[in-house]
Amino acid sequence: MSRTLREITGETRLTAENFVLPYFVRTGSNSEVPIKSMPGISQFTVDRLIADMEEPVKNGLRAVLLFGLPDKKNSEGSSAWDSRGPVPAALRAIKKYYPEVVTMADVCMCEYTDHGHCGPLTETKLGEITVDNDKALLLHARIATAYAEAGADVVAPSGMMDGVVGAIREKLDQSGFIDTTIMAYSAKYASSFYGPFRDAAESPPKSGDRKTYQMSPMNSREALREVELDIEEGADIVMVKPALAYLDIIRMVRDEFILPVAAYNVSGEYSMLKAAIEKNWLSYDAVAETLLSIRRAGADIIISYFAREIFKEDSLIDVYRHSR
Ligand code: PBG
Numbered sequence: 537m538s539r540t541l542r543e544i545t546g547e548t549r550l551t552a553e554n555f556v557l558p559y560f561v562r563t564g565s566n567s568e569v570p571i572k573s574m575p576g577i578s579q580f581t582v583d584r585l586i587a588d589m590e591e592p593v594k595n596g597l598r599a600v601l602l603f604g605l606p607d608k609k610n611s612e613g614s615s616a617w618d619s620r621g622p623v624p625a626a627l628r629a630i631k632k633y634y635p636e637v638v639t640m641a642d643v644c645m646c647e648y649t650d651h652g653h654c655g656p657l658t659e660t661k662l663g664e665i666t667v668d669n670d671k672a673l674l675l676h677a678r679i680a681t682a683y684a685e686a687g688a689d690v691v692a693p694s695g696m697m698d699g700v701v702g703a704i705r706e707k708l709d710q711s712g713f714i715d716t717t718i719m720a721y722s723a724k725y726a727s728s729f730y731g732p733f734r735d736a737a738e739s740p741p742k743s744g745d746r747k748t749y750q751m752s753p754m755n756s757r758e759a760l761r762e763v764e765l766d767i768e769e770g771a772d773i774v775m776v777k778p779a780l781a782y783l784d785i786i787r788m789v790r791d792e793f794i795l796p797v798a799a800y801n802v803s804g805e806y807s808m809l810k811a812a813i814e815k816n817w818l819s820y821d822a823v824a825e826t827l828l829s830i831r832r833a834g835a836d837i838i839i840s841y842f843a844r845e846i847f848k849e850d851s852l853i854d855v856y857r858h859s860r
Pocket of ligand 1: 642644645646647694695729730731732733734801802803804
C-alpha cells in the first residue's frame with residue numbers, strides 16, 4: 537500500500553490539535569534549567585518560555601499546560617495564588633505574545649507547600665497527618681480564580697481531592713469566570729511514572745506518599761466513578777493519567793462518557809522512551825507509535841512532553857500539522 541493510500545485509509549491519526557505541551561515555569565529572568573531526568577525538557581523563566589514557544593507555535597502548537605516553581609514554599613502553599621507568581625506571569629505573557637494559544641494551568645499545591653502534599657496538613661483524631669480537605673478546597677478555588685484572572689482558558693485541578701471541581705466551578709462562576717473551562721484529573725493513578733516530574737517540579741512529598749488520594753493500579757471501575765463525580769461537579773474535560781499503563785481506562789472512559797477525554801502521557805513515559813532511543817535500543821518511530829496508541833484508546837487530547845519535538849521545524853514525528 538502506498539504511503540498516501542495508507543494515510544487515506546488510516547483510522548486513527550495524530551493531528552496538531554490533539555496535543556498540549558506542558559511547561560515548567562520558574563521565577564526570575566533569562567534562565568533555562570534543563571531537567572536531568574527528562575532530556576530535552578527544561579524549566580524556563582517567563583521571558584525564556586516566550587522565546588521557546590516561538591518555534592512550536594509557528595509549527596502548529598495550539599495549547600500549553602503550565603506548572604509553577606515558586607521562590608518560596610511554606611506549609612500553606614500561599615505563593616500558589618500570588619498574582620505575581622510564575623504561572624500568572626506566564627499566563628499574561630502568553631496571552632500577550634500568542635493570543636491564539638490555549639492556556640491551561642495546573643491547579644495543585646504540591647509545588648508550593650514545603651511538605652510537598654497537595655494541600656495544608658492536619659492531624660486526625662487518631663493522630664495521623666493528612667491533607668485538610670475542606671481547607672484545601674477553598675485554596676484550590678482561590679488558585680484557580682487567580683489563574684483565570686491572569687488569563688487561563690482552562691484550569692486543571694490535579695490533586696484529585698474530593699469536591700475540588702465543584703469548589704472551583706462555584707468560585708469561578710461567582711467571580712464572573714463562567715467561560716473558564718475545567719479539565720479535571722479525574723482518574724489519576726498513584727504511579728511511579730511521575731518520578732521525573734517530581735524532579736522537574738521539585739515536588740516530591742517530604743514524607744508519606746499520595747496513595748491516599750490517588751487511585752490504585754488494581755482498580756478500573758473506580759475510574760468511572762471518579763469521572764462521573766467530576767462531571768456532576770462541573771468538569772468540562774476529564775483526564776486519565778498516566779496514559780500508557782492505563783490505555784484500557786482511557787477506552788472505558790471514552791465509551792462511557794461524552795465529554796472530551798484527555799490523557800496525560802506523563803514524565804516517566806517520556807523519559808523511558810527517550811532513554812531507550814538515546815541508547816539506540818529503540819528507533820525514534822516508537823514515539824509516534826506510542827502516541828498513536830493513546831489516540832486509538834480514545835483520547836481526544838494528549839498532554840505530552842513529546843509535543844516539544846513534534847512541533848520542531850525538523851520534527852521526526854509524523855503528525856498532520858494544522859499550519860501546513
Ligand atoms: C501534581 C501533578 C503531578 C503530575 C502532574 N500534576 C505529580 C504528582 O501527582 O505527583 C505528574 C505529571 C508527570 O509525571 O508528567 N501537581
